[in-house]
Amino acid sequence: MIDDILAELEADTSLEVGEIFAGVTARYFESTRRGDGQVSTARSAEELARRFDEELPRNGRPVAEIVERLEREVLADANKYYHPMYMGHQTSAPLPVGVWMESVIGALNQSLAVWEMSPTATMIEHQIVGWLAKLAGYGTGAGGTLTSGGTEANFTAMLAARNSAVPDAWENGIGADPPFVVYGEHAHYAVTRAIGQLGIGRRKGIPIASREYRMDVDLLVAALDRLRSEGKRVMAVVATAGSTATGSFDDLDAIGALCTERGIWLHVDAAHGASALLSSRPPRALKGLSHSRSLAWDPHKMMLLPLATGMVLTRDEGDLERAFAQQAPYLFHAGKSSRILDQGIRSFQCSRRADVLKLWFAIQRFGSSGLGQLYDHLCGTARILYDAIAERGDFENLHEPESNILCFRYLGGDAKPRRDKSSSASEIQRIDALNRELRPRFNKKGTGWITATVLEGRPVLRVTMMNPRTGAEHVRALLDGLVAQAKELKSV
Numbered sequence: 417m418i419d420d421i422l423a424e425l426e427a428d429t430s431l432e433v434g435e436i437f438a439g440v441t442a443r444y445f446e447s448t449r450r451g452d453g454q455v456s457t458a459r460s461a462e463e464l465a466r467r468f469d470e471e472l473p474r475n476g477r478p479v480a481e482i483v484e485r486l487e488r489e490v491l492a493d494a495n496k497y498y499h500p501m502y503m504g505h506q507t508s509a510p511l512p513v514g515v516w517m518e519s520v521i522g523a524l525n526q527s528l529a530v531w532e533m534s535p536t537a538t539m540i541e542h543q544i545v546g547w548l549a550k551l552a553g554y555g556t557g558a559g560g561t562l563t564s565g566g567t568e569a570n571f572t573a574m575l576a577a578r579n580s581a582v583p584d585a586w587e588n589g590i591g592a593d594p595p596f597v598v599y600g601e602h603a604h605y606a607v608t609r610a611i612g613q614l615g616i617g618r619r620k621g622i623p624i625a626s627r628e629y630r631m632d633v634d635l636l637v638a639a640l641d642r643l644r645s646e647g648k649r650v651m652a653v654v655a656t657a658g659s660t661a662t663g664s665f666d667d668l669d670a671i672g673a674l675c676t677e678r679g680i681w682l683h684v685d686a687a688h689g690a691s692a693l694l695s696s697r698p699p700r701a702l703k704g705l706s707h708s709r710s711l712a713w714d715p716h717k718m719m720l721l722p723l724a725t726g727m728v729l730t731r732d733e734g735d736l737e738r739a740f741a742q743q744a745p746y747l748f749h750a751g752k753s754s755r756i757l758d759q760g761i762r763s764f765q766c767s768r769r770a771d772v773l774k775l776w777f778a779i780q781r782f783g784s785s786g787l788g789q790l791y792d793h794l795c796g797t798a799r800i801l802y803d804a805i806a807e808r809g810d811f812e813n814l815h816e817p818e819s820n821i822l823c824f825r826y827l828g829g830d831a832k833p834r835r836d837k838s839s840s841a842s843e844i845q846r847i848d849a850l851n852r853e854l855r856p857r858f859n860k861k862g863t864g865w866i867t868a869t870v871l872e873g874r875p876v877l878r879v880t881m882m883n884p885r886t887g888a889e890h891v892r893a894l895l896d897g898l899v900a901q902a903k904e905l906k907s908v
Contacts, residue, residue, distance in 0.1 A: 418476045428479065434519070436483055441515060444491060448498040451890065454862035455502050457493035464493060500885040501864040503894065506660065506688060509883035510722040513781050517774040518722060526770040528562070529760030537770035538757055544772060544779070548713065549729050551693045551784075553706030559733025561763045562726065562772050566687030567606040569712035569728035570654075572764055574610040576710060576730060576739040577652040577681040586741065590615050595651035598622045598639055600631035600666060602659040604685055616651070629664040629815055629871070631655060633671060640678065652681040657702060657711075658689020658718075661869050661878070662814075663798075663821030665689055665701035672707020684711040687726070689819060691718035694788035695795075699818060709735065715775050718791050718820070720882070725771045736762035790884060794820040797881040801891045810899065814871055820881040823871055825851050826902055850902060851875045858901045864894055 418424050427433070447453065457464070467489055496502060497509045526534035528541060541562060549558035563569045574597070578585055581595045594616040599607050601623045611621045622643075624636050636653070643650055653675050655666040668684060675682040684705060690713035692698045693705075705711060709731050716725040730736050740761055760766055778787065798817040805811040805824055814823040827847060852875040855868040867878045877898070 424476070433479055436479060437519070438516075440483060440487060440491070443487070444496075445498060445512065448496050448500075449885065451500045451885075453499070454496070455499045455865040456495045456859060456862060458860050458862050459493055495865070497883060498885065499865075500883055500887065500890045501893065502883055503879040503881060503886060503890075504865040504867050505882075506717050506880050507723070507882060508717060508720040509885065510716075511720045511778050511781075513777055514720070514722045514774040517777050521770050521773050524770060524773075527766075528768040528770055528772070529758065529763065529766045531757040531759075534770055537772055538759060540776050541759060541772040542757070544775060545727070545729065547779075548690075548693075548727065549731075552690065552708075552711060552713075552729060553703075554729065554731045557732055557734075558729060559736055559762060560727055560729035561736065561759050562768070562775075563712075563728055563763070564724045564765070565716065565726035566604065566685065566712045566714045567609065568764055569687065569714070569726045570604070570606040570683070570685055571610040571613065572728045572736070572739070573683045573710035573712060573730070574607075574614060574652065574654075575764075576735045577683060578614050578616070579739045580681055580735065581649060581651040583738075594620050595649035596620050596622055596643055597651050597654065598624060598636065598643075599654035600624050600656055600659075601626050602629060602631075602661050602664070603654055603656055604660050604687070607654050607685060629659065629662045631666045631671065633667055633674070636671065637674065640674070640680070644678075650678075650680050652683050654683045654685060655708075656689075657684055657686035657699075657705070658692070658819050658821075660688065661821075661871065662823055663688065663817060663819035663880075664815070665699045665818055668701045668704025668707065670704070672704040676707055681710070682708045684708045687712045687714040688717050688821075691715070691787070691791055692819065694719070694784050695791045696788055697792070715778075717882075718794065719775070719778065719787055720790060720884075721771075721775055721778060725775055733762070740764075793884055794881045797886050797891070798822045798879070800888050801879060801881075801894070804888075804891055804895060808895070811895065814876055821878065823869065823876045823878045825874070825876050826854055826898055828902065848875055850905065851877060853905055854898060854902055857905065858898055861897070861901065864897050866894070 497507055526537045528534050528537060531538045545560040549560060563572065582590050597611050597616065597620060599621065608618060608621055612618050622639055624631050624639060626632060640650065653671065655668055655671045657665050657668060672682055686705070690711060693702055711729050713727045713729060714725070715721045715727065716723050795817065798820045801822055802813055802817050805813050810827055812825045812827050814825065825847065855866060855877055859865050867880065869876055869878050
């Protein structure tokens with residue numbers, strides 16, 4: 417029972433309490449460094465639900481007591497992205513300085529909608545938007561804002577494109593004949609989600625098939641020619657730089673030149689791949705970013721920032737402002753200069769954390785060169801796995817890694833590769849079933865974590881290297897662990 421709530425609040429501001437929380441994080445960093453223990457939990461959702469099945473607490477308890485439960489009941493069965501055997505989704509083992517900055521951001525509690533509510537963080541956000549827009553090939557008129565992630569960034573860019581194609585949509589709606597959106601078949605689901613959410617309608621979205629997991633430019637040309645011949649409007653073409661499935665980069669130069677020639681808005685979902693701009697050897701495809709009118713970029717992916725640190729950039733800052741044009745004099749005020757500093761006029765969000773501060777700290781700590789080295793290191797780890805598979809007969813690579821993502825299949829010791837036409841239908845079905853069952857079984861074992869997807873109708877195994885601690889020995893352990901689980905499956 418707390419007698420004096422105000423005294424308790426003041427007690428919680430002490431360094432001693434802060435050290436208790438810092439100790440939790442430091443122990444997590446240390447316990448995962450060795451690569452021992454489970455990466456995730458083998459417990460079911462029902463088991464975990466029972467653990468937290470309790471009445472709403474009426475009375476408070478000491479911080480140390482709650483932290484002890486936090487470590488025992490929450491952290492113990494949480495996914496451990498810092499474990500070197502974690503090679504799963506596109507969620508990073510975040511930079512330690514980014515983790516430590518979270519407490520500062522929470523303490524300041526700045527809202528980035530309005531300059532007067534976040535004077536220093538707002539100016540830092542404008543500075544970083546300028547830096548990253550320049551890297552993307554945009555000029556001085558560019559603008560942008562941080563977002564909750566790639567889904568919001570893509571939605572915001574598509575909203576700006578809709579405003580350009582249907583300028584009166586804000587007041588009058590999009591009408592009975594909305595424009596079309598053209599995108600690659602491997603585009604993130606955020607793209608089709610935005611098409612639906614913006615009222616355009618999923619049937620107005622046209623997917624373009626891939627060639628070697630990249631948007632087929634010839635098919636794109638054919639689709640745009642058909643739409644033009646039918647008198648149909650195109651709101652935007654959406655290309656991808658660093659696709660979720662394979663990490664592939666569309667031919668942005670060819671697609672961009674095509675869109676420029678035809679006056680079509682090009683949006684690039686570079687949530688995963690834009691960080692390659694920091695690399696010492698960025699993919700050549702990124703030179704085509706300068707053709708785009710907007711792009712999504714997630715520093716919480718390959719720049720290894722803690723969630724959430726997304727970003728949307730536009731070549732013309734005015735495109736964002738026009739997309740959200742409305743009056744809110746109780747918040748937004750014109751400043752002393754002609755350019756309004758309030759970021760709320762360019763953002764879907766109003767209340768928004770100053771996540772830019774952890775991005776700023778990371779850039780100050782490591783510089784663009786250091787962050788680029790981390791990008792190259794993660795891509796190099798995917799290459800190590802690719803090379804290890806190429807030397808074996810029991811696995812098959814599906815593509816060369818263009819980034820830190822690789823898709824592959826387990827074949828078994830005597831199986832023929834999937835592309836070998838001499839493989840029988842029954843053999844292919846057996847391998848499909850094996851790969852479909854292998855990933856959940858391996859993950860439940862707890863010694864590693866990978867993901868899966870479907871390519872060309874076949875279930876495949878997939879890794880995303882998001883942890884700088886992962887090395888060649890962990891790659892070998894992954895393959896050996898998959899083989900062990902496959903043998904157990906065959907014996908069942």
